[in-house]
Amino acid sequence: MTKLNLKLITPARTVLEEETEEVVAQTLDGEITILANHTPIVTILKPGELLIKNDNKATPLAVAGGIIEMFENTLVILADTAEHVKEIDLKRAEERAKELASKLKEKELLDITTYNSLSYTLARDRTRIEVFKKWRK
């Protein structure tokens, strides 16, 4: 099967740079699957699960929002954070999600920028929990 070049990059590090067969990502419009030689596309990545399939093996990752671009058989995924399921610290994510949720309850006190960034972080932690529960248990 022909493969595509995948670059998964976050501001902190290059998470993955490899050839793979199939990538399944969550976008604003829903789930998309990208195979080799997909037509050029730009789309918005939603916090959620990112599946990388290669040689009948699936690697699940939890990603936060970002951009996906496919161009000349190179798939660039720019995500704010990306973690392999093995790297997820469930306890920490749960604690933080709880704390954020309680902060967000007092939303009258927050300005719009803080509110947005808090709810964005919350979505990120909830994704971590979700992906962890799906693949580790």
Next chain:
Amino acid sequence: MPANTKEVKQRLQSINNTKKITKAMELVAAAKMRKATESALATRSYHELAWAIVDRLLKSRLWFDSKSKVKRFFEEPKEVKHSTLIVFTSNRGLCGAFNANIIKLILPYLKEHGKENVEIITIGTRGAATITAMGAKIKLAYQKDDVAIDDTSINQAIEHSYYSFRNKKTDKVMVAYTDYKSALTQDAVLKQLYPFNKTSQVGLGKDDTGKMKTDETIKAPKTVEYLYEPDKYKLLDYLALRIGRAELYQALLESNASEHSSRMVAMKSASDAASDMADDLILLYNKARQASITQEIAEISAGTAAVS
């Protein structure tokens, strides 16, 4: 020559004390520089790829509805009445010409566009103080994160500039920051953030030959037709804010790396100067001491000569 050994000794002491302080500051700056440089270099590849996407979009067949608000982000304005200037400086002084270089850079810009037409956002308190002293008004002022762990300190700045550009309150958004080249060279640069153009990229490391470093992904054929999801306008709008944030964050990291290395160099030369001065004073002190001994011996022998 001051024959007073006590005076010389006191000066020597105070110079040595100063040297201890500058040495300590040098070491602190060196440690911070290492961290700041690491994070600036780590985000460069993210940032380069983000920019490569915009670059490819600019080269693709991009056309807009005339009513679209997103259009502004991708086209040069016909005239620039109001502009926004984001200035990165340090929070504290004693870092050589770091702040002075930035101020020197933005002065011509302010003159050209008129102080009253430029809305200034400062990140770093030093710049805020100097700009106010020059008589320009500052719209928003933030502290700069000394060691930035995330983009919280620039979040409000980018959102403000994004919305005011989108709502046509400003025609251009510029960023003045210091580009980190190496521990010894940093360049103050003024770059255009919105609308996107070919010079907007922040922190593009040039190699020693002065040639641009190019990732193989940056080159693109002229006519690419992209598929946009959910739809073109929503996507480009999202992209404009996001890329803007990535650019500003990179500018922050580059500034941090530059600030700490320029402070380190400044403190190193201060310590060196103190060492030189102390050496001279020790010589002076010994000469004065010797002179007084010689004089005392002369006095004693003159005394014995008179008695005998």
